[in-house]
Every structure is written in C-alpha cells, then in structure tokens.
Amino acid sequence: xxxxxxxxxxxxxxxxxxxxxxxxxxxxxxxxxxxxxxxxxxxxxxxxxxxxxxxxxxxxxxxxxxxxxxxxxxxxxxxxxxxxxxxxxxxxxxxxxxxxxxxxxxxxxxxxxxxxxxxxxxxxxxxxxxxxxxxxxxxxxxxxxxxxxxxxxxxxxxxxxxxxxxxxxxxxxxxxxx
Amino acid sequence: xxxxxxxxxxxxxxxxxxxxxxxxxxxxxxxxxxxxxxxxxxxxxxxxxxxxxxxxxxxxxxxxxxxxxxxxxxxxxxxxxxxxxxxxxxxxxxxxxxxxxxxxxxxxxxxxxxxxxxxxxxxxxxxxxxxxxxxxxxxxxxxxxxxxxxxxxxxxxxxxxxxxxxxxxxxxxxxxxx
Numbered sequence: 001x002x003x004x005x006x007x008x009x010x011x012x013x014x015x016x017x018x019x020x021x022x023x024x025x026x027x028x029x030x031x032x033x034x035x036x037x038x039x040x041x042x043x044x045x046x047x048x049x050x051x052x053x054x055x056x057x058x059x060x061x062x063x064x065x066x067x068x069x070x071x072x073x074x075x076x077x078x079x080x081x082x083x084x085x086x087x088x089x090x091x092x093x094x095x096x097x098x099x100x101x102x103x104x105x106x107x108x109x110x111x112x113x114x115x116x117x118x119x120x121x122x123x124x125x126x127x128x129x130x131x132x133x134x135x136x137x138x139x140x141x142x143x144x145x146x147x148x149x150x151x152x153x154x155x156x157x158x159x160x161x162x163x164x165x166x167x168x169x170x171x172x173x174x175x176x177x178x
Numbered sequence: 179x180x181x182x183x184x185x186x187x188x189x190x191x192x193x194x195x196x197x198x199x200x201x202x203x204x205x206x207x208x209x210x211x212x213x214x215x216x217x218x219x220x221x222x223x224x225x226x227x228x229x230x231x232x233x234x235x236x237x238x239x240x241x242x243x244x245x246x247x248x249x250x251x252x253x254x255x256x257x258x259x260x261x262x263x264x265x266x267x268x269x270x271x272x273x274x275x276x277x278x279x280x281x282x283x284x285x286x287x288x289x290x291x292x293x294x295x296x297x298x299x300x301x302x303x304x305x306x307x308x309x310x311x312x313x314x315x316x317x318x319x320x321x322x323x324x325x326x327x328x329x330x331x332x333x334x335x336x337x338x339x340x341x342x343x344x345x346x347x348x349x350x351x352x353x354x355x356x
Contacts, residue, residue: 017204151333155327167349
C-alpha cells in the first residue's frame with residue numbers, strides 16, 4: 001500500500017458510525033455522519049499556500065491531494081439541530097518514501113487549526129497518522145476490511161504523551177450508487 | 179513484540195469501554211465491562227485436553243497460557259440485571275515463529291464453542307487474530323497505546339468473507355492498585 005493507492009481507495013461517499021470513549025469519565029458518544037472524500041483538482045494555488053504555511057520546503061513534491069467533507073449528528077442533543085456539526089478540509093500528502101511522509105491539512109482533527117502530520121504504512125497496509133497539536137497528540141489508524149468498509153481509530157494524548165484523553169473508533173461503509 | 183511479551187503486558191485487571199457497530203442497521207451498543215487476565219498455571223491437563231480437541235499435533239509446544247474473565251453490562255436493558263453477562267476462558271498460544279502462530283481458546287468470542295485462531299504481529303507490535311467459526315470469520319486487532327491503555331477492534335464477516343456483519347472497538351485501561 002502506498003499513499004496514492006490509499007487515497008484512491010478512500011475516494012467516495014461514506015456512512016460513518018463513530019464512537020468516542022472519554023476514558024477518564026467512562027462516557028460514550030455515538031455519532032452518525034456522512035463523509036465525502038474527493039480528489040482535489042481545483043486550485044493548485046491553494047495547495048501551494050498550504051505548503052508555504054507549513055514547515056515543509058516550498059518546492060515539496062506532493063501527490064494525490066484530496067478534500068474531505070463531513071456532516072455529523074451527535075447523540076448528545078439529538079433534538080437540537082444546532083448539534084449537527086459539519087466541516088471540510090483539504091489534505092495534501094507529501095511522500096518521503098513509499099511507506100511514509102507528511103500530510104498537510106487545512107483544518108486539523110483535534111484542534112481547528114491547520115495541521116501537519118506524519119504518516120506511515122504498516123506491513124499489512126494499515127495507515128498510521130500522528131499529529132502534534134499545541135495541547136495534544138493525535139494518533140489515528142485507518143485500515144480497509146474490504147473494498148467498501150474501512151475502520152478508523154484515533155487516540156488523543158496530552159502533549160507530554162503520558163495521559164490518554166480520548167479514544168474513538170469509526171466504521172465507515174461506502175455508499176454504493178445503484 | 180512476541181507472544182510472550184504481549185501476554186505479559188496484558189496480564190492485569192482492565193476496565194473496558196466497548197462500542198459495537200451493527201453496520202446493516204446502523205445501531206450502536208455501548209458496553210462497560212471489567213476484564214481480568216491472569217497467567218494460567220493451574221492445570222496442565224486442561225491445556226493438553228485443549229490441544230487434543232484442536233487440529234494441532236498433541237505434542238505441540240505452547241507458551242504463556244492465560245485465562246480471561248469478563249463481566250459486562252450492556253446498555254440495551256440497563257435496569258435488567260440479567261443483562262449483565264460474564265464468562266471466562268483459557269487461552270493457549272502455540273507459536274510457529276516469533277511473529278505468528280496459533281491461539282487455542284476454550285470458548286470462542288463470536289460463537290460459544292472452542293476456537294482455534296491464527297495470530298501474527300505487525301511491524302509496530304499490533305496483534306492480529308483471525309478466527310474461523312462455522313458461520314463467521316472474526317478479525318481482531320489489539321495494540322497498546324501506552325503501558326496501561328490498549329485498544330481492541332474486531333470485525334465480524336460472513337464465512338464467505340464478503341459481508342461485514344459487525345465492527346466493534348474497545349478501549350481498555352488497566353486498573354492500577356494504589
């Protein structure tokens with residue numbers, strides 16, 4: 001598995017079931033959402049801006065940029081439409097070698113700022129993503145269990161790395177147009 | 179990581195938060211449970227019986243046998259004490275090489291019969307377990323995110339391998355005695 005294959009396999013519309021575990025309070029949060037992953041072919045300038053704002057050299061070679069849109073419904077306030085949260089971001093892989101590289105994101109996952117992550121693949125194709133934010137470190141792993149089903153887990157640690165704040169897991173099923 | 183290290187790191191009392199995702203019905207099930215993992219040093223005969231009942235040669239060399247007890251409380255019927263489910267099993271690793279082998283279990287996970295699984299480790303130490311049952315195939319992965327926190331995901335497929343029946347994820351935190 002390399003990043004090009006991984007992105008190609010991820011392109012599509014997904015229905016996601018996500019469970020968040022707050023470990024200190026033993027609280028569950030279950031969220032249904034729709035995720036749309038598309039090739040980003042629109043605006044090369046925007047990609048160059050993303051690189052410029054990062055710690056990566058301006059002339060960095062990128063591959064398979066894509067956009068992600070999500071629309072989530074939380075179980076905390078099911079009757080409150082304001083609880084429906086949505087967002088989008090652009091993601092730009094900058095490979096170092098076939099198995100690893102950097103990933104630039106216009107909006108981060110754990111904190112809503114641009115984020116720079118390190119990615120690598122395990123020997124079975126599992127994608128591992130590590131992101132340092134100001135207050136936390138997120139470790140995400142994504143693996144395909146079939147062509148149309150993928151799993152995504154993420155663990156949020158304190159920046160010191162000792163405390164685990166939250167773990168979450170999403171099962172994502174591709175919506176197949178009939 | 180080898181099986182001996184993995185079992186040693188797993189020994190202890192764990193608090194588990196587990197979320198089950200029924201993909202076809204988009205239903206969540208959240209379960210809190212206590213898991214106790216202990217070295218099994220009691221009864222060598224019981225281990226030999228387990229091997230005898232399996233497809234493995236009688237003289238198979240095993241390592242680090244352990245027992246697992248669990249006590250779970252489902253969210254489906256929180257007021258019904260009969261919903262508190264518990265159980266225990268003995269687990270017996272039979273290594274093939276440092277990275278892989280067989281795992282015999284006195285009671286299976288997806289179906290309540292003795293089970294024989296294949297295990298292997300990925301390059302980052304993630305433990306992968308594959309079990310063929312009569313009606314289904316379970317693929318489990320367990321990885322440590324710190325000494326005292328581990329994650330466990332499992333995916334249940336139909337025996338034909340095409341349909342994904344269920345995915346689940348558990349965050350497990352070691353109960354540290356003060």
